[in-house]
Amino acid sequence: MTDDDTAPIETPCIRTCRVDWESRLCVGCLRSMEEIGHWGGMSPAERRRIMVELPARRGRISPDAAALGALRRKRG
Template structure:
């Protein structure tokens, strides 16, 4: 019998800057919405990859002066 392996870590865009912008509803660190952050572990790998592919374009939804704080 082979020993059980621990599950692979879940890929995440989190950079430990957890501040949600009230105007856009996006995290200033990773650009995810609160619902996406809360349900991240329950999403399938394909769903997480799709969201992560979208994140760079979300940056433009946040006022530049708010991003300058980080």
């Protein structure tokens, strides 16, 4: 067993779960629904690769969905 096997699963989830249907991404974490569904079964390397890609995805979220996500983040 390696350290990666016992470490908690890293996640970008911020509990702002709302899907932007145009981009098919979660407005909160920017993952696709497929990525969210498979997250627990992915290797740490796969999860890290996706997490590196996430910031570049922000521009794919529709302006209306992004505004709703920002509002939910402010409320907590």
